[in-house]
Amino acid sequence: MKRLVFGVFLILALAGGAAGYLLLTDRGKPEIALSPESDVAAPKREFTLTLRDASSGLKSAKVVVTQADKQITLLDTTYANPVRDAVEKFTLEPAGLRDGPFTLAITATDRSIANFGAGNTTSVTRQYTLDTTPPRVDVTSLAHNVRQGGVGAVSFSVSEAPESAGVVVGDDFYPAYKLENGKYFGFYVFPYNMDPKNFVPKVKVTDKAGNIGVASFRYQAIPRKFRQDKLNISDNFLDSKMPQYYDIITDTRDNLQIYLKVNNDIRRQNSVFLKELAKKSAPTMLWDKKAFLRLPNAAPRAGFGDHRTYMYQNREIDQQTHMGVDLASLEGAPVPAANTGKVVFAGFLGIYGETVIIDHGLGLQTLYAHLRQIDVKVGQDIKKGEVLGKTGVSGLAAGDHLHFGVLVDGQETSPIEWWDQHWIDDNILSKL
Structure with a gap:
């Protein structure tokens, strides 16, 4: 009988060539990963089962939940074609469990003809406690x-x-x-x-x-109303500003098209980057609880929330919203840190040009853009009032100024209230 089985396997291997040989000799078992890894669960909590078999591919997967004498199959999948990777999702809701301990048993089998044609199987058992009480x-x-x-x-x-x-x-x-x-x-x-x-x-x-x-x-x-504004985009502006983006946008040398890509695509990419950067915020307050500094002797040039319509040769080409306050004083003016914190970004950032971002903890960050010179490094602790660079015209700036932004969880907000100690006392510190 053993010779007969071996002969069948050998014929399959020879008939299938390399594929048959792989099926015959594959002794690697499927890989199983289950998340979340918490040992407690609620009925509606979604589990993610990640399966992988790099050799012969996956054949089937099964998830069974057991509580006392109750046993329910939550997932029973057979893959019609060889699948190297699979992700399955399920919840406990169909099982109708009660609060208390239960067990999840997971099995995954590959398409190998090892083990007398049964394939290689991996089994994982996890112990959990069902908790249906929401936090107060x-x-x-x-x-x-x-x-x-x-x-x-x-x-x-x-x-x-x-x-x-x-x-x-x-x-x-x-x-x-x-x-x-x-x-x-x-x-x-x-x-x-x-x-x-x-x-x-x-x-x-x-x-x-x-x-x-x-x-x-x-x-x-x-509620508040925001200003409407029109900005004329000239050829001189495009010719002087767009070359700084040539290494970023390489599919055209039409400066107007580059500008539109920067003002839209790059702007969106910058927003995503700021959201990711916010995840690095310290879990404690780093600032001194005093009003934030603004650029000394500076006149505002543009406000937060200004809705801009961009015009080129007397026709509208774009619309965007200005998310910060533009402050202008002397050309190349020293820029002080608005408050104490840690530098989490220092470099070129799309529409903002040369930029510094300081983390003040608890998801609060400040942004300093359009600089001509940066005098700090990422990871550096910085004190309130310490010079971090000089104002400039980098990025999409049309003239020398500082774009100052205040971000919460990566979202730019109105900086003006952070210059007001009374507002900080009433709206922030009173909550601490």
């Missing part, structure tokens, strides 16, 4: 007055250590940070382009099982 959230701060385009802050307590905690505004989530007193504190933004009727901030906390606790709080949304 108590908002402890008062008087949440938020201007459109500006920043709010909230503090709250949570009944258990969360997996994540923060404030939800529309589709945006602003993370909160645990303070030394055990409470959580978080900034959030009233977006400049959000209808005040749709501004409904809420605290959202997710526990380690995946249960979600939501808490509303009283707030006052203060």
Whole structure:
């Protein structure tokens, strides 16, 4: 009998050539990874099962949940064709489990004809505890007055250590940070382009099982109007400014087309970068709790939220919104750090040109753009008032000035309120 089986295998290997030989000699088992890795779970928590078999490919995968004498199959998949990688998602909801311990048994089998044609199988068993009780959230701060385009802050307590905690505004989530007193504190933004009727901030906390606790709080949304502006784009401007982007945009040398790509595509890429950079924010406050400095002896040239229509040869070519405040004083003026923190970026950044970004902790960062000279390095601790560079015309700047921005979780907000100690005391420090 053993000779007969071996003969069959040999014939298959010879008939299939390299593929048959691979199926016959493959002794590697499928790889299994399951996330999240927490040992507690809620019925609606989505599990992600990642499978891989680089040799003969995957044949099937199965997930079975067991609690006491109850056994339910949550996933039973057969792959019609060889699959090297597969991702499957499932929840516990169909199982109807009760709170308490349960077991997940996962098996994955490849298409090898090893083990007398049964293939190689990997089995993984995980122990969990089902938790269906959402975390309790108590908002402890008062008087949440938020201007459109500006920043709010909230503090709250949570009944258990969360997996994540923060404030939800529309589709945006602003993370909160645990303070030394055990409470959580978080900034959030009233977006400049959000209808005040749709501004409904809420605290959202997710526990380690995946249960979600939501808490509303009283707030006052203060609407404001933003200026409309027109900017003329000249050929002289395009000829002088676009060459700095030639290494970034290589598919055309039409300066107008390069400008439109920079003002749109590169601008969007910059926004994504700022959101990623915000993840490096320190979990503690780094600034001195005093009003932020502004460029000395500087006159404002453009405001936050200015809606710009760009004109070229008397025709409209684009529309964008200015997300910061432009300040101009002397050409090449020294630029002081608005407050104490750590330099997290120093270099060329798309529309902003030569740029420095300082992290002040808890998701708060300041941005200094269009510089001609940078005098700091990434990772450097910097004190309030310390010179970080000089104003210039890099990026899309038409004249020597500083573009100053205040970011919360990577989103630019109105800097003006951060220059006001009274606003800081009432709206930020009172929440701490």
